[in-house]
Amino acid sequence: xxRLVVPFVxxxxxxxxxxxxxxxxxxxxxxxxxxxxxxxxxxxxxxAAFTAATGLRLEVRRAGDxxxxxxxxxxxxxxxxxDVLYGVDTTFLSxxxxxxxxxxxxxxxxxxxxxxxxxxxxxxVTPVDFGDVCLNYDKAAFATIPPPQTLADLADPAYxxxxxxxxxxxxxxxxxxxxxTIATFGEEGPYTWKNYWADLRANDVRVAAGWEEAYxxxxxxxxxxxxxxxxxxxxxxxxxxxxxxxxxxxxxPTAVVTDGCFRQVEFAGILRGTRNESAARALLxxxxxxxxxxxxxxxxxxxxxxxxxxxxxxxxxxxxxxTAPLTMDPARIEANRDRWIAEWASIVLR
Amino acid sequence: MTARSRLALxxxxxxxxxxxxxxFVWPVASIVATGLFPSGRFAGGAFRRAVEGGLPGVAWFTLxxxxxxxxxxxxxxxxGAYVFARYDFPGKRLLRALxxxxxxxxxxxxxxxxxxxxxPGGLLGIRLDGTIWAILAAHVFFNVAVVLRTVGGxxxxxxxxxxxxxxxxxxxxxxxxxxxxxxxLRPALAxxxxxxxxxxxxxxxTVLLLGGPGLATLEVEIYRHTTALFDLPLAAVLALVQMxxxxxxxxxxxxxxxxxxxxxxxxxAIEVARRPGTPAERALVGxxxxxxxxxxxxxxAVLVARSLNTGxxxxxxxxxxxxxxxxxxxxxxxxxxxxxxxxxxxxxxxAVALVVGLLAAVVxxxxxxxxxxxxxxxxxxxxxxxxVTIGFGFLLxxxxxxxxxxxxxxxxxxxxxVAVPFVVRAVVPVMRAVRTRLREAAAVLGAPPRRVWRExxxxxxxxxxxxxxxxxAAVSLGEFGATAFIARPDTPTLPLAVxxxxxxxxxxxxxxxxxxxxxxxxxxxxxxxxxxxxxPPGLEEF
Numbered sequence: 001x002x003r004l005v006v007p008f009v010x011x012x013x014x015x016x017x018x019x020x021x022x023x024x025x026x027x028x029x030x031x032x033x034x035x036x037x038x039x040x041x042x043x044x045x046x047x048a049a050f051t052a053a054t055g056l057r058l059e060v061r062r063a064g065d066x067x068x069x070x071x072x073x074x075x076x077x078x079x080x081x082x083d084v085l086y087g088v089d090t091t092f093l094s095x096x097x098x099x100x101x102x103x104x105x106x107x108x109x110x111x112x113x114x115x116x117x118x119x120x121x122x123x124x125v126t127p128v129d130f131g132d133v134c135l136n137y138d139k140a141a142f143a144t145i146p147p148p149q150t151l152a153d154l155a156d157p158a159y160x161x162x163x164x165x166x167x168x169x170x171x172x173x174x175x176x177x178x179x180x181t182i183a184t185f186g187e188e189g190p191y192t193w194k195n196y197w198a199d200l201r202a203n204d205v206r207v208a209a210g211w212e213e214a215y216x217x218x219x220x221x222x223x224x225x226x227x228x229x230x231x232x233x234x235x236x237x238x239x240x241x242x243x244x245x246x247x248x249x250x251x252x253p254t255a256v257v258t259d260g261c262f263r264q265v266e267f268a269g270i271l272r273g274t275r276n277e278s279a280a281r282a283l284l285x286x287x288x289x290x291x292x293x294x295x296x297x298x299x300x301x302x303x304x305x306x307x308x309x310x311x312x313x314x315x316x317x318x319x320x321x322x323t324a325p326l327t328m329d330p331a332r333i334e335a336n337r338d339r340w341i342a343e344w345a346s347i348v349l350r
Numbered sequence: 351m352t353a354r355s356r357l358a359l360x361x362x363x364x365x366x367x368x369x370x371x372x373x374f375v376w377p378v379a380s381i382v383a384t385g386l387f388p389s390g391r392f393a394g395g396a397f398r399r400a401v402e403g404g405l406p407g408v409a410w411f412t413l414x415x416x417x418x419x420x421x422x423x424x425x426x427x428x429x430g431a432y433v434f435a436r437y438d439f440p441g442k443r444l445l446r447a448l449x450x451x452x453x454x455x456x457x458x459x460x461x462x463x464x465x466x467x468x469x470p471g472g473l474l475g476i477r478l479d480g481t482i483w484a485i486l487a488a489h490v491f492f493n494v495a496v497v498l499r500t501v502g503g504x505x506x507x508x509x510x511x512x513x514x515x516x517x518x519x520x521x522x523x524x525x526x527x528x529x530x531x532x533x534x535l536r537p538a539l540a541x542x543x544x545x546x547x548x549x550x551x552x553x554x555x556t557v558l559l560l561g562g563p564g565l566a567t568l569e570v571e572i573y574r575h576t577t578a579l580f581d582l583p584l585a586a587v588l589a590l591v592q593m594x595x596x597x598x599x600x601x602x603x604x605x606x607x608x609x610x611x612x613x614x615x616x617x618x619a620i621e622v623a624r625r626p627g628t629p630a631e632r633a634l635v636g637x638x639x640x641x642x643x644x645x646x647x648x649x650x651a652v653l654v655a656r657s658l659n660t661g662x663x664x665x666x667x668x669x670x671x672x673x674x675x676x677x678x679x680x681x682x683x684x685x686x687x688x689x690x691x692x693x694x695x696x697x698x699x700x701a702v703a704l705v706v707g708l709l710a711a712v713v714x715x716x717x718x719x720x721x722x723x724x725x726x727x728x729x730x731x732x733x734x735x736x737x738v739t740i741g742f743g744f745l746l747x748x749x750x751x752x753x754x755x756x757x758x759x760x761x762x763x764x765x766x767x768v769a770v771p772f773v774v775r776a777v778v779p780v781m782r783a784v785r786t787r788l789r790e791a792a793a794v795l796g797a798p799p800r801r802v803w804r805e806x807x808x809x810x811x812x813x814x815x816x817x818x819x820x821x822x823a824a825v826s827l828g829e830f831g832a833t834a835f836i837a838r839p840d841t842p843t844l845p846l847a848v849x850x851x852x853x854x855x856x857x858x859x860x861x862x863x864x865x866x867x868x869x870x871x872x873x874x875x876x877x878x879x880x881x882x883x884x885x886p887p888g889l890e891e892f
Contacts, residue, residue, distance in 0.1 A: 033756075038834070038846075039853055041682065060840045061756050064741075068577040068835060072745055075384070079749060081756045095580065169574050170558065209558040212852050216860055217462050223857035225466065237855045243676075244856020246661035246668075298676070301854060338579050349564050 032279040033059045035073060035082035035271070037066045041299040042292070049291050054282045066172055067092060073271065074099040080271040083280040086128060086287060089264045090327070091175055093119060094334030102269035105281055109288040113305045117265050119330060125267035128287050129302040132235040132325050133176035133264060135163075135257040138221025141229030148230065151184050151260035155199035164206040164218040164228040169341045171210045172264075177232045178344055179333065180262035183326040197347045207348060221254040235261060235321060236301040239314040243298070252318040263325035266302065359717060366710040366729065366770075369702075373763050374732050377743030378589070384746060385586025396583035400591075403584070409591055412567040415482065416551040419489035423546050424539065426490050427497035430642040434498065435505035437635050438623045445639065446498075447879035449646050450820065453495040454828025454874045455653075456845045457488075457555025459852075459867045463649035464488055464560060484560040489550045494646060496549070496821075497542045503817045504538035504779055506623060507616040507810070537607060537779035544603045545775055548733040551596060554831065568592045572736040589739045596734030600727040607778075608718055616783060616810055650871055657864035661857060668861035682854075685866065688847040689873060692827055695843060696877065699765035699826035700819050706766065707773025707822075708815060714774065715781035729774055732767040740764065741835025758841050764832040769822035776818035780810050820881040827874050844870040 034040075040062060047058055061082055063069040070092040073085055077099050088096050096102070102124040110118070110126065117127035135154075137147045141162075148154055154163055166174025178193075185193040206228060208214035215233055218226035222241040238252035268287050270280040286292055293304040297312050303321065304311075386393055434446065452460070468478040468487070478484040508531070516526045532539075554569045566574075568588055575585040626632045660667035672685040714726045732740065744764070748754040784807055792802040830845040842850065844866065851863035 038849065062838060062840075063836070064834045065577070067580075071577055071580050072742065072835075074580070075742065075745055076749075076755070081745070081753075169578050175578075212849075213461065213559055215855060216852065217465055222855060223860040225462065233855065240855040240859075241857075244854065244858040246671075246856075246858040246861060338581070341579070 030055060031057045031059050032084065032276060032283045033061060033082035034283060035061050035063060035069065035080070035085045037069045037087040038062050038064060039066075039300060040087060043295055043299065046292055046295055050283070050286050054279075054286070056279050056282060058283065070096055073101055077101055078273045080273045083271060083274040083276060084268060084283045084287075085271050086268040087266055088125065088269070089172070089266050090119070090330055091172070091179070091264065091333055091337070093125065093267060093330040096269075097124060097330075098334070101272060103272050103274070103277065103280075105270050105284060107281075107285050107288055109285060109306070112308055113288070114307050117305055119265065119267070125269040126284060126288065127265050127305045128268050129293075129296050129300070129305050130263055130265045131302040132261040132322050133173045133180065133232065134235045134261040134322065136219075136221065136231050136233040136237050136254045137257065138219065138224070138229035139253055139255055141220060147255070148257055149259060150257075151181060151196070154205075154230070155196060155203055157203065159203065159230070161204040162228055163200065163203070163230045164208055164214045164226070165200075165232045166211055166214050167207050167209055168344055171208075171214075173211050173232050173234070175337070175341070176262040176264055178340060179328050180260050180326050182340065183262070183328055184260055194343065194347055197344060201348050205348070234301065235319050236297070236303070236315065238318045239297075239312075240301050242314050242318050256319055258320050258322045261322040261325045263322075263327050265305075359713065362709050363713045363725070366706045366713075367725075369706050369766075370728055370732075373744075373767055374735075374740070375728075377747040378593075378735060378739055379743075380747040381582075381739055381743040382586045382589055385582035385584075385589075388583060393583040396587045400584055400587045405588070405591065408566055408568055408571055409595065411565065412551060412569075412592075413595065415485060415489075415557075415567070416547050416553070419486055419493070419550040419553075420543050420547045422486055423490045423493045423497055424543060426645070427494045427542075427642075428501070429638045430494070431498050431502040431505055433635050433638040434502045435508075435619075436510070436623055437631070438625050439635055439639070443879065443882065445643065447875045447882065449498055449642070450495045450824050450878040451650055451871045451875055452491050452646050453493070453821075454824050454870065455492075455650070455867065456828070456830055456848055456870075457559060459653060459848060459863070460488065460491070460649055461555065461559035463652040464491075466652050467648065479560055480564075482561070482565070485553070485556055485565070488556045488560055489546075489553065491645065491649065492556070493546045493549055494642070496545050498642075499817055499821065500542035500545065500775060501535060501538045503776060503814055504783070505535060506619040507780075507813075508534055508622065509617045510622055537782065540603060540607055541775040541779055544600065544730065545733070545771065547599060548596065548730065548771075551599075552592070552734055552736060554737070568595075569736050573738050576738045576742060585739075589736055593731065593735055596731060597727055600730050600734070601723060604714075604723040604726045608723070616780070619813075653864055653867050653871070657861065657868045660861060668858070668865040671858060672862055672865055683842050683847045683850045685847065685869065688842050688844050688866075689869065691841045692844040692870075692873065693877075695762045695765060695841075696823045696826040698759075698762035699769055700822040702762065702766035703769035703773050703822040704815065704819055707770045707818060708777060708811075710770065711774050711777040711781060715778045726774070726778075730771045733771045737831025738835055740767070741832045744832075744836060756836075756839060758839050760836050761833055761838060761841070761843070762826065764836065765826035765829050766822070768829060768832070769825040772821035772825065773815065773818035776821070777811055777814045780814040781807065784810055816881055816884060820878045823877045823881060824874055827870065827877065844873065 040060065042060065050056065050058055063072050066087055066089055070088050073080065074095065085101065097120065104123045106123045107126055113127060117130060119125065119127070135148065145158060148159055153159060165177055168175040168178040181196055182193045185191060185196045187193065206218055208218050211233070214231050216224055218224070218228045219231040220227055220229045235256050238254050238256060241252050241254055242249060268284055270277065270284060274280045288306060290306065290309060293306040293309045296302050296304050297315055386396070434442065464484065465479055467474050468476055468484060478487065513526050513530050516530050521529065552569045553567055554573065557565055557567050557570055568591060572585050572588045572592065575581045575588065626635045657668055658664050658666070673681070675681055710725070710729050714722055744760055745755055748760070754760055789802050789806055792806050793799070797805070828845060833843060833846065848863050848866045848870065851859045851866060
């Protein structure tokens, strides 16, 4: 048995040595750490540009989806695993502010951003990009009947059995779409969002667990293999269908319904407890720089917050940025989110 | 027990115990305590809210679907385990490795393949999605490999002469099976059943994906309450209920296992298996293998077909596109690095799981009693604990003395936590089955204890350990749950790479996700085949 104990000790020692070498507390002073969600992406070129400009090495740590990432940050508030957090969106913003996650920082680049994106007067968080959650439809399925124009159209029996949405308790676009219906139909009056969802249920709405299952499993457009021609996705999905088409296509197979889009702004902030605040500021400035901003449409399929950035041609040709997207005060979302999700479930699932 | 043997026991038990305390008990206790004592006060209301929120229904559904899945999996897998143990046929090794593939496939990927078979417009012409049948079918698909390997491992060493003797004495085939074979197989059957039960009890992706949003297991509810609703008190209550349920089942299991352990003379596999002789035997082997292959390889075949079916006809276009920079001038994820990361993590995880698992197995197999039963239960518990609980627990607990919270090391350690039970379950039945008399005979003939262990136990145990190691590697290669919740450094594994592609629209991304899944299948089959071949030198016959 001693034969087994010896390798174990060796293994533990080696593991300890590796830990000290590769991770844990021993990050060199010239490193800045970014905590983000699984959808974050940065090209090697942009990473190199950041290091060339600041002398800092960027270390990216991904922690699941946006909700999971924010909740991990809340659990480690004051004793964070990174210096900067990127990717908290409108729906989780209040939770992160309530937990006092961030140090205020007013970047000199703020003036160049689209007006109306910023959400915190104290500058604890800074908008980096935005995306619109919109209904997408399969163009081929709407050759004989017109595609829906508004959210209300979906309750029309003509569109029975055509829609797939995501469960708001497990999916970020699903939650955004629920908020869009609440912002559209309201909580008071003769026809509230609850009446609307009861009608959607009567109209045979299908609910998928997440975006992947809805878009690839249930949706019929683009790469989808399902039989539902209307899906909750993003305003940037049709350009993505062109960019990642196979074989190349001249026209997107899907299109966006611009009514009832919900705008999700993604923010970044310096985590309280950072070991290197000046490095964290440099990283936040970099996230707002032209070098990073110009690649976000093609890497993450979101729209840059920096107004001077030109969109790639596919984004100009194959989608429309909603002119009047729906929004909601993050504090109102935080105060009601759990109740709304529970009420939604009792209307749609039970 | 003498003082000396007590000391030996402590030395052997210490490493697994320390491993469990540091990487399981402490993290899980931290997250549960944080949930139950928000701002230092006990949140007793969470229990009431849990009951009012439908906890009894969810717990009941979790329990019975796991029980039903376990029984179905055993029934489906047993004929295959028999044929693999008792017959030699061409391609046996390859099939054995291939049959491990379903076990590691990401649920989302298999989910879409399942939907292609039993969903709307499915190839099989029946629609099961959104029903309990889809969940059960998927659970059988994922877990047949567990039974094939665990039960098959023991079956291939059972002395066929016992059955022959019973036949000669006039027993019918049915009587031989129920009175001779089944009792001898019981330890392995129970071991396999316990593993399948734990897997399906904590089923997450399958239920979410195929069951539709109306059906929820405890695991799904823990995920919802932790990540989306951030209701940690309720999540803690659910986690406690989940662990209590798992503990009860495991304690019952290990009691049963101790009482039923049968000592027997195991035979080398090569003596047990033979080529099918009569036409009836050939039909039996052919039919069973074909049936099992159809079930286990059908969904993977759908994935392979999809990965090859490009927009420009059949070809390797999606595979080539994996290494081609996208429109932004950069790779979304480097496929070779993903393979490298996954293989390295699997190596570390398998090594840790083998060391911890073997030491633990020695304790459990040779020292009976209540303490040993609890130890066994504790070892198995990580398999029955929510990945979210473990992942978030790591985050809370592992910041001191060394901040491990975002070290890459956490990934293989989390994998090892889930893999240890497989090593233990594969090894303990064999250890217990080694006849005491055989060992005593060796001792009487003058062999010192260490030599007895090396020459009598080790050959048999190492074969079982190899089977366990194969599983440990497979678990590590396919693990997605806990990995996804660790704030991990930039080290994408194969399943994470699949999700990177699947997370963006476009046929090319979908095709690349399918190609990446096929690479995952190939790497897994290769790893399992390799480990199956690895045997200690000089022990070829086992």
